[in-house]
Every structure is written in C-alpha cells, then in structure tokens.
Amino acid sequence: MGQIIVRREGAVGTVVISNPAKFNAMTAEMWRLLPIRVAELDADPEVRVIVLTGDGDRAFVSGADISQFGDERTDPQALAAYNAALDDAFSAPLKAGKPTIAKIRGICMGGGLGLAAGCDIRICADDARFRMPAARLSLGYNQAGVHRFAALIGVQNTYDIFFTARIFDAHEAQRMGFVGRVTGADGLDAAVAEFTSAIAENAPLTAKAVKLTMNAYLDRLGEVQRPEVQAAIDAANLSEDYREGVRAFGEKRAPRFVGR
DSSP: OOEEEEEEETTEEEEEEEOGGGTTOBOHHHHHHHHHHHHHHHHOTTOOEEEEEESSSSEEEOOBOGGGHHHHSSSHHHHHHHHHHHHHHHHHHHHSSSOEEEEEOSEEETHHHHHHHTSSEEEEETTOEEEOOGGGTTOOOOHHHHHHHHHHHOHHHHHHHHHHOOEEEHHHHHHHTSOSEEEOGGGHHHHHHHHHHHHHTSOHHHHHHHHHHHHHHHHHHTOOOOHHHHHHHHHHHTSHHHHHHHHHHHHTSOOOOOOO
16 A cells, blocks of 8 residues: 655655555545645754655656545545545645655656645656646546646646646656756756755745745636636536546546547
C-alpha cells in the first residue's frame, strides 16, 4: 500500500509520496494524509521550506489510483467525500505558510499534475512527462483547479492540455510556464538543494507575506464559482461515460464515449 513519508534535513522538510509499484499513484488514504503531513511541516519552527516529491526515479505522482474508483466514486455521497479529500490535498501546499516546491522526475499526470500545480515552485528533471487525462475518463475537473491552471499556464495552454489529454515533456512544460527550471536527471537533487538553501537563508516573514499576497491574487482570478458549471462537472463524474472510462482504463483499451 502507498504511504506519505516525512523527512527533515535542516531547514528543509520533504513529503515523499510513496507507492512505487504504481508509479506513486495516490490512494484515497494517501490523499487524506497528505494535508496532515504538509501541515506538520508547516507547524515545525525549524522548517523553512517544504518539498513534495515522489518515491524513486520513475514518477512524481502518476495520478489517483484508478483501481479504487469503483469504491470511492460510485454515488454522489462517495464522490463528494473523495473530491473533498482531493481538494484538501491540492490546496495543502497553497495553504502552507512556507514556500512549497514540487521536485519532479518521471511521470507527473492527472492528480500529480494538480498536486504540482498547488506548489509555489516546480523544478523538474528533463525526463519528466506531464499529462492531464481527465477527458480520457470523463472526469469533471473542479472549478478552482481549472482556474489555477489558467493562472499558471494561460487560457490557450489550459484548453490544450484538458481538451487533448496529450503527453507533453519537460521543456514544453517550461515553455508553458508550468515549471520554472529543468535540469538533467543527475542534477535534480543539487538544483533543488541549491534552491531550498537560498530560501532557507532568507527572511521567513517576507516569504510568508509574498505567498499570502500571491495567493490572494490567484484567488481573485478564479473567485467566481458558478452553480451551472458545478452541475456540468457533477454530470461528467456521475455519467455512463465516466464508468466507461474507468472500465477502459482497467482493460487497457480506448474508451467509447457517447456523451451521457
């Protein structure tokens, strides 16, 4: 089973997302635990910066563990509880008062992309591969999450990655503005260590004030939550197409969507 591991090294606290047999796919319990672990590091006075990373060199997070979708997303009540856990996890790096960094190697897709988007800074190796596959599962992505992507990468790039569900590489992610730095795989540890060291040496109150200011700016960009939009999201998540998307994923075949 997957787990969320916390490590401390000087002023740097690291949250390790560990489910390597499934490319660090997030189980429901991992989604629930992640905000708790981030909050623990945020409350530690010795920690100045928080890093989120995946276990091993094959993946940051490959997404949600879709094998659990039959249990966790089968009715409106279960869906609401599951989505609440996702929202809490995605917003945990944003809510932390300390700078948060996503350190990305390998696969960063679906929920992994959303989690990385919740961090303040994203640094990746040149072997990173990104994808937003919601449209391959008929998943309705939450309004705040779509607004966050639009703020980070712009309207056209947001349409692109959601509409096509295509895979894009580290350099395109940097061109879009999703990642700030790309390094060789062998240099990722050193690049992140240099960056976190620079943050840790600076005034934490300034970092906190800047983060709060930026979050207020981003919140204003997506402050309108429309009920008709939520209705469309819920319709996608409770549709026959959604069930077909999950079946197709499990059977390793292309889905056959009918629009209902």
